[in-house]
Amino acid sequence: MSDLADRLRAALGADAVRTDPDTRARHRRDTWVLSELRDVEGEAFSAPAAVVEPESAPQVAEALRLCRAARVPVVPYGGGSGVVGGVLVPEGAVVLSTRRLDGLVALDDRDLLARFRAGTNGMAAERRVAEAGLTIGHWPQSIELSTVGGWVATRAAGQYSTAYGNVEDLVFALEVVLPDGTIVRTRETPRAAAGPDLRQLFLGSEGTLGVVTEVTFSLRPRPEASRGQAFHFAGLGPGLEAIRKIVRAGWRPPVVRLYDAHESRRGFAAHCPEGRALLLLLHEGPAGLVEAERAAAAALASAEGGAEADPAAVDDWLEHRNRVPSFRSLLERGLVVDTVEVGATWDRVLPLYERVTASLRKVEGVFVASGHSSHSYRSGTNLYFTFAARPEAPERRAAVYRECWRRTMEATLAEGGGIAHHHGVGRVRREFLPGELGTSGVALLRTLKRALDPDGLMNPGVLVPGA
Incomplete structure (x- = not known):
């Protein structure tokens, strides 16, 4: 491994290859509960042999080529905020950190596009476009910890998704380095019928098919108006029916959250009677649209037995939504x-x-x-x-x-x-994936994995059953 580390330093620079114990220890795993439990119980983890921190797609490509030639596994690492065991580094592997692939590359207000390097922190990306009066519209609970490349790798969803979409709806273009070092960039076009959409190969690929190095998002202007609304129902069933009818009618509140009676009591006791299910709605957009949507939602909720609750419940959620015990x-x-x-x-x-x-x-x-x-x-x-x-x-x-x-x-x-x-999927869902995809679907996924990563070196043990 020391020979590979020397070759990586020669190619990327000495400061881009870290082998000190502290850096290696920080990159052993993500925040999966079973990994946390092993740590609490004092169980030892294998640490990566080295952590490489490339500064560009060509450097990522060279690192992957060198690791492939040495038959050394590579585990891509963004913010380390995953919760399903997507990062659990095998003995002797190299971690490829996107920490130095950071920052805004280009912002286009006319076309509403922003191109970020993949290691950019999610909140930093949102704040950067907010300076121009724009928003990405993607608000995962992990936004202060995760990276934009990690959003792509896990096929993430944000808290405002009912109106703004999930990450696959927001990604306009990608730059990805394949396991053999080939750099692929998809074209920036609003739609294409030029064969299968190659972006979809990497959305949800969890570092098994390559390394995302740049992400271009389609943005939207920050909303003119934003207003909360809350209702409580006799149970989860009537609340779900109210949501179904709201969405069916064409209304799209960005935030639509319905809690069962237990969670309503635990999180919103001041706003929801005991035994009731609380629905929170946040409406955003032009002021006239917001008011029309609020009125329509109120009528549809009332028809399902919903009683109006204090909209301060929405404010409370907005203030505390990302503060959860570790x-x-x-x-x-x-x-x-x-x-x-x-x-x-x-x-x-x-x-x-x-x-x-x-x-x-x-x-x-x-x-x-x-x-x-x-x-x-x-x-x-x-x-x-x-x-x-x-x-x-x-x-x-x-x-x-x-x-x-x-x-x-x-x-x-x-x-x-x-x-x-x-x-x-990570590790925790991997054994259940055949139940979702079927045997032919899993076989297709394995075929794709073998075509791009024939040696099985990219993030082994994750996502693909039997790979």
Whole structure:
């Protein structure tokens, strides 16, 4: 490995190749609960042999060529904020950090385009376009920790997605370095029928098919008006029906969040009566459109038995939405907690919710099994489950965690839902992917992986079953 490190230094510069223990330790893993648990319990992790920090796509290409020639695995690393085990570095691997692939490359107010290098922090990117009166419109909970390249790699969704779309709707063009060092740049055009859309190969590829080095976003002007609205319902079912009718009618509030009774009580006790399900709406756009949308949403919510709640609930959510306890802090209290996001069509979503929460409550030590919807579409919505358990024996936490995930995945597949809405597959969902894609779909994914990465060196153990 020392020979490879020397070759990398010669190609990229001495300061671009880090082998000190602290840097290597910081790049061992992401924030997956099982990795956090191993750390809390004092279990050792393998560390990368080196961390390389290229400054350009050609440097990324050279690093990948050198690692491929040496048959050394490469794990791309952005902000390290992933929660599904997308980064867990194998012994002897090289981590390719995008830390120095940072900053705005170009901003075009006329065409509403912004091109960023892939290692740019999400909040930094949003603040940069905000200076020009624009917005990317992508607000994941991890925005202060994640990178724009990471958004692409995980096929992320943001909190304002019901109006503005998910990352695949916002990405205008990509620059990607393939495992053999080839640099691919997609054309900046509003639409194309020039064969399959190559951007889609890399959206959700989780570092297994190459390294994203630049991302061009289609922007929008910051809204003229923004107003919140809240309602509470007798249960999740009537609230979901209200959302379905709002979206079906063509209204698109950017934020549409419906909490079950447990989460409404836990997070919004001051705004929602006990036993009720709270719906939060945030309307944005031209002032006239905002007022029309608010009136229409109120009528549709009322028709499903929704009672108006204090819109200050929306303000509270906006203020606290990204402040959540760390997994580590909960593990140190003897708990095991995680969230699991799935998707389903409107006819399947309520049975899916009921089946998952009922199944989770049967797991040893589980005292919370709740859910909410936070991303809605014409033909369905997502569910974001939370489970919390305190097993009698702390050493049972990993087993309880895996059992909760197994039950959630199997119930979702049994009800016809999709197993991953926006966090990606990583390691935690990998074994369940055949249930989503089918055997022919997995075979196609493996074929694509072999074509681009025949030696299986890019982020091994992630996403692709059996690769």
